[in-house]
Amino acid sequence: MRFSSRRLLAPLGLLLLAGLSSQRLTAQGTSATYVYLRGGDTLGTEALTAQGTQSVGRLALRNQPLIEWTHQRQANNRLGPLRIRVLQTPTSATPIQDVTFAIAGDSLRVAITTGKTVSQQAVQVPMPDVVPLVNASVLHTAFVADYGKRRELDRIPVVLTTGAQSALAQLAQQSGKSVLTLGKTVYTITWAKDGLPETVDIPNQNSRIVRLR
Numbered sequence: 001m002r003f004s005s006r007r008l009l010a011p012l013g014l015l016l017l018a019g020l021s022s023q024r025l026t027a028q029g030t031s032a033t034y035v036y037l038r039g040g041d042t043l044g045t046e047a048l049t050a051q052g053t054q055s056v057g058r059l060a061l062r063n064q065p066l067i068e069w070t071h072q073r074q075a076n077n078r079l080g081p082l083r084i085r086v087l088q089t090p091t092s093a094t095p096i097q098d099v100t101f102a103i104a105g106d107s108l109r110v111a112i113t114t115g116k117t118v119s120q121q122a123v124q125v126p127m128p129d130v131v132p133l134v135n136a137s138v139l140h141t142a143f144v145a146d147y148g149k150r151r152e153l154d155r156i157p158v159v160l161t162t163g164a165q166s167a168l169a170q171l172a173q174q175s176g177k178s179v180l181t182l183g184k185t186v187y188t189i190t191w192a193k194d195g196l197p198e199t200v201d202i203p204n205q206n207s208r209i210v211r212l213r
Contacts, residue, residue, distance in 0.1 A: 030194050034139060038207045046209075048139050050196055057139050058090075066090050069134045071143060077150040082132045084161060101132040101161060108132065108159055126166055127157035133169075133182075135162040138209050142189050142197045145171060145180040158182070 029051035036043035046059040053073050060066040066087040072080030081102040085095040098113040107122045108130065131147065134140035148156045148171040156169045170181040178189040185204055192198040192211065200209040 030196055032196050033212050034197070034209050035212055036138070036207065036209055038205065043207075045212075046137065046139050048196060055143050057134075057137050057143075059137060059139075060090060065096055066092075067134075067136060069137060069140055071140070077147065079131055079147055082134070082161070084134065099161075103130055103132075108164070123159075123164055125157075125159055127168070130157040130159050130166065132161050133158040135160050138187070138200050138202070138207075139197065141180065141182075141187055142178075142200055144169070145178045145187065145189055146191075146195070148180070149173060149178055156180075 029049050031047065031049040033045050033047045035045050044060070046057055049056045054070055055073075056068065056070045058066065058068045066089065068085045068087065070083045070085075072082075074080045081100050084097075084099045084101075086097040086099075087095050096114070100111045102109045103125070106124055106128070108125050110121045110123070112119050112121070131144055133144055144156060144158065148154075148169075154171055156171055157166065158169050159166045167182060172179045176191065178191070180187045180189065185202060188201040188203075190198045190200075196211070197209070198211050202208070
């Protein structure tokens with residue numbers, strides 16, 4: 001089974017998300033907005049809200065639909081289902097596509113709703129405790145790294161939500177930072193006191209994701 005980027009998630013591109021405060025504490029959880037930088041260019045922003053039972057990220061690609069991901073947390077620092085909603089605009093009430101990923105034994109169960117059409121698929125995964133990873137979102141990668149840090153893991157099996165490819169991410173903790181390596185890409189995550197990322201550096205992409213003050 002393969003998921004094309006056109007059907008599900010677009011790759012990281014120019015992001016534009018307006019009208020969000022840089023940081024706020026609410027009854028719903030801790031929220032912050034991040035700016036994506038590549039070299040001297042500003043690529044855009046992504047908003048993140050962390051709650052006790054889930055984290056939600058919202059990013060928009062210029063001239064493309066907005067992507068919203070919601071990843072559930074369960075007891076004992078385990079992860080539950082991942083939901084991805086693709087919206088035509090940030091204010092759209094009905095998603096273009098609504099996809100849920102859930103691990104059941106050695107299978108990745110995928111439910112896809114497009115308009116009034118609902119389809120369900122399953123793909124066998126080669127590793128236990130595999131985690132679906134949202135390719136387009138650097139902040140979801142940081143969320144997965146935080147999951148590994150909480151469970152004191154040095155390896156995290158992941159399956160990409162675009163392409164359904166499985167991989168083994170390496171995770172190390174260095175002086176208050178988490179370093180997650182996925183293939184040739186290294187994410188160095190610095191954490192803020194509230195548990196959200198402060199910065200994420202990706203040297204081989206000449207990119208940096210910075211939390212706005």
